[in-house]
Amino acid sequence: MEFKRVVVTGLGALTPIGNTVPEYWNGLINGVSGAAFIKSFDVSKFKTKFACEVKNFDAxxxxxxxxxxxxxxFVQYALFSTEEAVKDAGLDFGKLDTSRIGVIWGSGIGGLKTFLDEVVNFAKGDGTPKFNPFFIPKMIADIAPGHISIKYGLRGPNFTTVSACASSNNSLIDAFNYLRLGKANMFITGGSEAIINEAGIGGFNAMHALSTRNDDPSTASRPFDLDRDGFVAGEGAGTIILEELGHALKRGAKIYAEMVGGGMSADAYHMTAPHPDGLGASLVMKAALEDAGLTPADVDYVNVHGTSTPIGDPQEVKAIQDAFGDRVYDINISSTKSMTGHLLGAAGAVEAIASILALKNGIIPPTINHFTDDPAFDPRINFTFNTAQKRDINVVQSNGFGFGGHNASVIFKKYQQ
Incomplete structure (x- = not known):
C-alpha cells in the first residue's frame, strides 16, 4: 500500500528555558542554561540541590x-503546551471531524508529585485511609491525553506511551504510523513530565544518576565533556500537531516540516545501563533511516540523547559512528539537554521541536558547557560545542533512549510539495 504523508502543523512548548516555542528557541540558539538551585522544596539534605525547573508558570x-x-x-504542563500548539496550528475543531483526531501522549512516570503527597499524608496519620478522591485520576500516566481530548472534544485514538526517556518519541512514532496508514487525520502528540520533587530527586540520587555539581549548577549538564558527572533533572512539556498532508493542505495549514520515519529497538542488556557498544542505539538509528527511505548521507543534524552521564554519552557516540560511518564527520551533533536538562518522558517531544526548528531556521542549537575534550571521542566529530552554527538542513534525526533499554528515533525532513 502507499503510505500517506505526514506533516507538522503546530508546536507548543513549556520548558526550563522558555514557556513558549519562541522563548524556548531563543534560549536554545543563545545557549541559555535552565539549571539553578531548586525552589520547589527544601534541598538542604539532598546530594543534588539543583535542577532545570519550569519558571514563572502560573497553573x-x-x-x-x-x-x-x-x-x-505533568497534566497542567501538557494542557499548557497543547493550547499553544492548537493556536499555532490555527485549529477550529468545530469545523473538523473530531472522530478522526486523536491524542497520543508520552510520560515516563506520570503524577509522581500526587503520589508522593498522598502517601506522605497517609504516613503522617493514624493509619486511617483518608485519600483524596482525585488521587488516582491525578496520578495515572494515561490521564494527560484524556484531559486533552476532553478539553477539545477529540474522539480519535487516545492513549499514553510509557517507555521511560523514550516515551514521547514513541508517542510521535505511534501517531505517525496511524496517520500514514489513514487511520486518522490528525494527532495532538508529545509528552510531559514533572519529577522535580523529593521522590524524583532523591530516587535518581540513590541511583547515582544525577550530577552533584552544586558549586556550579548552570554548567552541570556537560554532554560529551570529560568532566561530566550525571544528568540534570528537567521538567516541562512539548506538543506537536501531526497531520495527514492532504488534510493539512485542505484547511490551508502552515507546514513546519514533514515527518518521514521512526525506528524502535531494545538494548536487551541491563535495567538502567545502555549497551556499552551502543548496539541498540545504532540499530534504532538504522531502523529509522530505513523506515524513512533515507541513507546516512541524507542526514545533516542529529539531536542526540546526550544526557551528560559517564556511561551514556560514549555508547551513543559509538552508535552514531556505527550507523553513519564516515558521514559522521559531515553532520552536526548536539545535545540540547545541556540547556534544558533531561525532561525524561517529555524529552523526545521537546527535542523533536528543537530539531524541527533547526530544520526550519537553518541553525543548529549548541551543546553548551563544554570545557575539556574527552580523549575517548574522535576530535573530527562536530558536537556543536558552546555556539550555535548556521547550516542548510534538509534532514534531522532525534534520538531518545530509556531505562529498560528502550530506544526510539524520529526523522523529520524539509517539506516539499
Whole structure:
C-alpha cells in the first residue's frame, strides 16, 4: 500500500528555558542554561540541590484554582503546551471531524508529585485511609491525553506511551504510523513530565544518576565533556500537531516540516545501563533511516540523547559512528539537554521541536558547557560545542533512549510539495 504523508502543523512548548516555542528557541540558539538551585522544596539534605525547573508558570492563572487542584503538574504542563500548539496550528475543531483526531501522549512516570503527597499524608496519620478522591485520576500516566481530548472534544485514538526517556518519541512514532496508514487525520502528540520533587530527586540520587555539581549548577549538564558527572533533572512539556498532508493542505495549514520515519529497538542488556557498544542505539538509528527511505548521507543534524552521564554519552557516540560511518564527520551533533536538562518522558517531544526548528531556521542549537575534550571521542566529530552554527538542513534525526533499554528515533525532513 502507499503510505500517506505526514506533516507538522503546530508546536507548543513549556520548558526550563522558555514557556513558549519562541522563548524556548531563543534560549536554545543563545545557549541559555535552565539549571539553578531548586525552589520547589527544601534541598538542604539532598546530594543534588539543583535542577532545570519550569519558571514563572502560573497553573491557577492558566486553569483556575479549582481546576488546577484537580491536576498533577505533568497534566497542567501538557494542557499548557497543547493550547499553544492548537493556536499555532490555527485549529477550529468545530469545523473538523473530531472522530478522526486523536491524542497520543508520552510520560515516563506520570503524577509522581500526587503520589508522593498522598502517601506522605497517609504516613503522617493514624493509619486511617483518608485519600483524596482525585488521587488516582491525578496520578495515572494515561490521564494527560484524556484531559486533552476532553478539553477539545477529540474522539480519535487516545492513549499514553510509557517507555521511560523514550516515551514521547514513541508517542510521535505511534501517531505517525496511524496517520500514514489513514487511520486518522490528525494527532495532538508529545509528552510531559514533572519529577522535580523529593521522590524524583532523591530516587535518581540513590541511583547515582544525577550530577552533584552544586558549586556550579548552570554548567552541570556537560554532554560529551570529560568532566561530566550525571544528568540534570528537567521538567516541562512539548506538543506537536501531526497531520495527514492532504488534510493539512485542505484547511490551508502552515507546514513546519514533514515527518518521514521512526525506528524502535531494545538494548536487551541491563535495567538502567545502555549497551556499552551502543548496539541498540545504532540499530534504532538504522531502523529509522530505513523506515524513512533515507541513507546516512541524507542526514545533516542529529539531536542526540546526550544526557551528560559517564556511561551514556560514549555508547551513543559509538552508535552514531556505527550507523553513519564516515558521514559522521559531515553532520552536526548536539545535545540540547545541556540547556534544558533531561525532561525524561517529555524529552523526545521537546527535542523533536528543537530539531524541527533547526530544520526550519537553518541553525543548529549548541551543546553548551563544554570545557575539556574527552580523549575517548574522535576530535573530527562536530558536537556543536558552546555556539550555535548556521547550516542548510534538509534532514534531522532525534534520538531518545530509556531505562529498560528502550530506544526510539524520529526523522523529520524539509517539506516539499
Amino acid at each position: 491557577e492563572g492558566f486553569l483556575g484554582r479549582k481546576e488546577a487542584r484537580k491536576l498533577d503538574p
